[in-house]
Amino acid sequence: MKTINIGLAGFGTVGTGVVKILQSQKKELKEKTGIVLNLKRIVDIDTNSDRGVKLDKSVIISNNIKDIVEDKEIDIVVELIGGVTAAKQLITGAIKNGKHIVTANKALLSECAESIFSGCKDNNLLINFEASVCGGIPVLKALKEGLVANKITSIYGIVNGTANFILTQMSLYCKSFEDALKEAQIKGFAEANPAFDIEGKDSAHKLAALATLAYGITVTFKDIYCEGITEISPLDLKFAHKLEYEIKLLAIAKLHNTNLDLRVHPTLIPKHSILANTLFENNAVYINGDNVGPLMFYGKGAGMMPTASAVVSDIADIASKIINDNCSFSQSYHYCKQELSINPMFALKTKYYLRIATVDKTYVLSNISKILSDHQVSIASLLQTETNEQGNAIIVIMTHNALEKSVMNAVQAINKLSCVKGKVLAIRVEDNM
């Protein structure tokens, strides 16, 4: 039986999970793949701490990246360092030394995709990155292989567990954003500094990976419009429910002929859709293929063992291609030269939810509706709360399809009205799911 040697860089949570699986599923992996997946080296700054796993004596542990990339016997480098600088150095070294790559590093990929992919392509090396999106859910493999017979017309992803946990708390228990965030931090679903998750950046990184595989173009972070959930209040969820909607932070890719929407923002989606029923820290990716129709992939988007499960399946995938001398770069990444251009955000056309706090005067509504009408934004429905003690009311407007540019201009004009309190909140709507 043939052996593939693995070098693991990063012996943290996920790295430990990978070691655990390679140990516990040793016999099964051999039977299923017909290959011995041999962990030869581990590199980490910390070579001493007890991670709760007992390494085989044959595993060499050290603290220098070079030990892995320059070891001639190593076939696959597994990058689980995280961050950009050291990880990039490792991957550059791996490419230079002809090693195939498995990584879970969405930040690195979405910032350096161009150079990494072209490096792999030029050297006929494989790169797999299933664990970078939605933990253990095999959605990248599905895009590459299971859905190969489809043009992907849209992707709607709940790809950040932290943001979804917070919105679920706000939706089910009417918690404030702050309380929901605290709850997420207590339960370990949010970092001490949660900015990356709640501002949508993590979702944008994952969308870059999804779109790269779905459309065969190299998408990076700066191609993606990105807006977080910090402005959402429990009141918005209450209004959304009244209108038969739920609010989710979505990563969206949508194909219009040769144009592609790429955007991350809070979104109103139909309350009874299966995507809206993705609760708490769970992830789900809802994909439309022109032949297969709508599909959804659901599961835990993070955590030691789910993420390690994806890393090991990536290792097994590359190992079986190495054994069979099948290392064409296109196998790991659809490098079709698709002629796609990315839609500028201002050209988006969709429905909008507008939440406006106003003083309760008779002229208010006519002022607001005149501005909307002046900007060719047409009202589909309107809700208004009772006036509160301060004499203020909330107006919620659902628009018909309108241009992003027009809506944003209208919102700016409405913000300037003296009868309007605070700023208007606009949330985009997606109905087709």
Place this chain on the structure above:
Amino acid sequence: MKTINIGLAGFGTVGTGVVKILQSQKKELKEKTGIVLNLKRIVDIDTNSDRGVKLDKSVIISNNIKDIVEDKEIDIVVELIGGVTAAKQLITGAIKNGKHIVTANKALLSECAESIFSGCKDNNLLINFEASVCGGIPVLKALKEGLVANKITSIYGIVNGTANFILTQMSLYCKSFEDALKEAQIKGFAEANPAFDIEGKDSAHKLAALATLAYGITVTFKDIYCEGITEISPLDLKFAHKLEYEIKLLAIAKLHNTNLDLRVHPTLIPKHSILANTLFENNAVYINGDNVGPLMFYGKGAGMMPTASAVVSDIADIASKIINDNCSFSQSYHYCKQELSINPMFALKTKYYLRIATVDKTYVLSNISKILSDHQVSIASLLQTETNEQGNAIIVIMTHNALEKSVMNAVQAINKLSCVKGKVLAIRVEDNM
């Protein structure tokens, strides 16, 4: 660029879909796989009807299976004939002539798995059958590859669109079984003779394919306990909702150490679970892996283009392995010699829902509860309807975990009570999702 020649047997609905995709996605498939997928021959009894596709002049259409299996240039035989007799003849011929196989035929596989798989194994041929389970949802590929690092601890599948459509109509609109079935027939989701779908046999065939890949053992139809949905009434759905449950026809595989449950039956599952939110004709498979945790794959389980999408991805998968000389049988089917035995149904231990129609007399409940207690079946909760005009009432009992054998014996004894009208309905409960 290399060419793989395809012989298609069965030019019906799905076959036509396959031809459409091979034509419409020709350029994209070439770019994504690096291979020309060339449809060389089609065989069908009917060689004349217009299917709404214009075949390339190079495609040879004829009505004899031999034309495909004996054509030396054909690499992959695609079996879309359906049924068992002719399909088996085709596949036997294909194996004899060293052709790889793609099939959507769950009936054939679940009845002749042993001989087909061993034939493929002995001749080092690949066989893919993604389209046999849940149409275009790439769940078999996920079990084989994406979840390779996992022991699959359970599978809960809503794998029959007809049955799910009927139960959804009963659940959402309180329709009777008969009315819901009529609706399904009108909408084209049920055959004129729906027995195969509503009695659970189709689900059992699909469970055989899922379990074969998940556990590396050859599962056939006769290994699976099978019970349909014909006894379910809208009243049961009403009671289930009161108890915070939904009723679904599930195909279940569940691993207990070295024993495997394999069963298809109506099941109470938590009303707010994501699986319970799989509505109408949609399919979903909820899978637990020991490392990845719970996952769900959702989508359209049938139809021309979704099924054709799966067939074409199977073709592309085998084609890329042929090109790379990577045709080891284990690549298409985990032939691990797992030492698993299938649990006899009487040994099942779970919770049960019991619906009992009785006359409204004071002694009724004490008679029933004595029988349950005599059989070591303990009551967890109890609901009772108002007495109707005929002086009858419905009692619904939820049990604690109990042995199937004990429950069935108790049900038989309760059926004999003179105060009980008609037969007791017992529905098994699954809580862990």
